[in-house]
Amino acid sequence: MAALSADESLFMRSFKIAQDSCSAASILIAEGDPHGKLYTVYSGWAHRFKVLSDGRRQILDILLPGDFIGLDSILSSEFTYSVEAITTLTYDVYNAARLAELYATQPGLGLRLLRIAAVERQRLEMHLTSIGPRSADERMAAFLLNCHARLRARGLVDGNTFPLPLTQQHMADYLGITLVHTNRVLRRLQERDLVALKQREVTLRNIEELKLLALADDQSAGALAG
Amino acid sequence: MAALSADESLFMRSFKIAQDSCSAASILIAEGDPHGKLYTVYSGWAHRFKVLSDGRRQILDILLPGDFIGLDSILSSEFTYSVEAITTLTYDVYNAARLAELYATQPGLGLRLLRIAAVERQRLEMHLTSIGPRSADERMAAFLLNCHARLRARGLVDGNTFPLPLTQQHMADYLGITLVHTNRVLRRLQERDLVALKQREVTLRNIEELKLLALADDQSAGALAG
DNA sequence: CGTCCCCTTGAGCAGAATCAAGCCTAGTGG
DNA sequence: CCACTAGGCTTGATTCTGCTCAAGGGGACG
Numbered sequence: 001m002a003a004l005s006a007d008e009s010l011f012m013r014s015f016k017i018a019q020d021s022c023s024a025a026s027i028l029i030a031e032g033d034p035h036g037k038l039y040t041v042y043s044g045w046a047h048r049f050k051v052l053s054d055g056r057r058q059i060l061d062i063l064l065p066g067d068f069i070g071l072d073s074i075l076s077s078e079f080t081y082s083v084e085a086i087t088t089l090t091y092d093v094y095n096a097a098r099l100a101e102l103y104a105t106q107p108g109l110g111l112r113l114l115r116i117a118a119v120e121r122q123r124l125e126m127h128l129t130s131i132g133p134r135s136a137d138e139r140m141a142a143f144l145l146n147c148h149a150r151l152r153a154r155g156l157v158d159g160n161t162f163p164l165p166l167t168q169q170h171m172a173d174y175l176g177i178t179l180v181h182t183n184r185v186l187r188r189l190q191e192r193d194l195v196a197l198k199q200r201e202v203t204l205r206n207i208e209e210l211k212l213l214a215l216a217d218d219q220s221a222g223a224l225a226g
Numbered sequence: 227m228a229a230l231s232a233d234e235s236l237f238m239r240s241f242k243i244a245q246d247s248c249s250a251a252s253i254l255i256a257e258g259d260p261h262g263k264l265y266t267v268y269s270g271w272a273h274r275f276k277v278l279s280d281g282r283r284q285i286l287d288i289l290l291p292g293d294f295i296g297l298d299s300i301l302s303s304e305f306t307y308s309v310e311a312i313t314t315l316t317y318d319v320y321n322a323a324r325l326a327e328l329y330a331t332q333p334g335l336g337l338r339l340l341r342i343a344a345v346e347r348q349r350l351e352m353h354l355t356s357i358g359p360r361s362a363d364e365r366m367a368a369f370l371l372n373c374h375a376r377l378r379a380r381g382l383v384d385g386n387t388f389p390l391p392l393t394q395q396h397m398a399d400y401l402g403i404t405l406v407h408t409n410r411v412l413r414r415l416q417e418r419d420l421v422a423l424k425q426r427e428v429t430l431r432n433i434e435e436l437k438l439l440a441l442a443d444d445q446s447a448g449a450l451a452g
Numbered sequence: 453c454g455t456c457c458c459c460t461t462g463a464g465c466a467g468a469a470t471c472a473a474g475c476c477t478a479g480t481g482g
Numbered sequence: 483c484c485a486c487t488a489g490g491c492t493t494g495a496t497t498c499t500g501c502t503c504a505a506g507g508g509g510a511c512g
Binding site: 050052053054056057058060072076080081100103104107110111114117118120121122124125127128129131132133134173175176215 | 283298306307326333336348350351353360399402441
Binding site: 404 | 467468
């Protein structure tokens, strides 16, 4: 993407409020919180999720360095989801109240944010398409490929090995299966030598086979990467 | 929502290309189509969906009168999903190429579209939360309540009875279960006297109980209605 | 050294898929 | 006007994926 103009840079600087950090497992945003702020992840992993009234949890999206949090907050007065840090997290904070002003006076920046929101939305739709018709093994393959593609697209990772700080409970809640089953799925993938797991680190040992399993065409991998 | 200003009305009129219609089961948009156009549904039902390479289909969203189709198309050069008419459909067509111009010169309209996109996104997130952790019966209950709430919010329906032109195959693909199982789930709900089905028409006979089953708090019903 | 969190594994069960028919209704053509 | 057809609905029997319950293991940290 093209660099910002001088004017745009100036606006972004005035737009920003602070830089901050929090420890793993802390709740950055709770569903129902008033939406005053907008965040970007600077380092670490986080996730967006919703909780049903009986406690079951659905993880909507994994947030990586560079991702926005709360871009949709122009709409409603409250957050409709929660955000939890997976690792120690550092992030920038912006003034959401000025989002409308941004769209009005900085159409270039506004379009950028629209594009980012559209990528997020596409990722949601891929996720839905993954959870709806696919089996647990297929979902897991798609998930791992997706993480890998996103990390690579940001230059955070080079080869076929990457860090995966999620617990199996996180993965279960992301994929819509139980913790126990997640464990067995991972075991199966390892037995088939499709992936190797070691200390919160994943190696994709047979990407072609994984793609076949995930029914992921190259197109979807690209769409997810952004 | 407030009425359009004179200037905004003028722009919308110049923005619009045509009004058109198509018959039930026709494909309005196929995944991969170039994105030149933007649509609004005028009358009838449609759905947005994705197809996996082995033919399994996931319905992402149900489109009702007043809904936009292709709002996200500023981003990418191609549609990332397909759209099929469920009933005979009439719709307005707009020039997507001018979307960027709209955002730049009509910030009021731009914000409106952003809000609409945000509601769509929230609906997607509700859908994901519905499909991830919930059982088939719970999903169905949530789905029927959701349809009802959306139709009511638009004044398309008054009491607890509403038309539901979807086939059971549609519902199956929306909920992420099989056709056969959809049939059994509907039967169960009827036996428990929670809903009544008759000729593509649904009556919610016990909304409180349905909400309990769907684990839907009032908040989520509201969010979905938009 | 104990505790907490996470991972692992087994046994049994159930929700949902698959396979396989048969039915009903509306539309079509002879 | 009736026979035929096609699409959608219904139901049973069987299989299997994924859930639940239950227990034990291992590492990190105070």
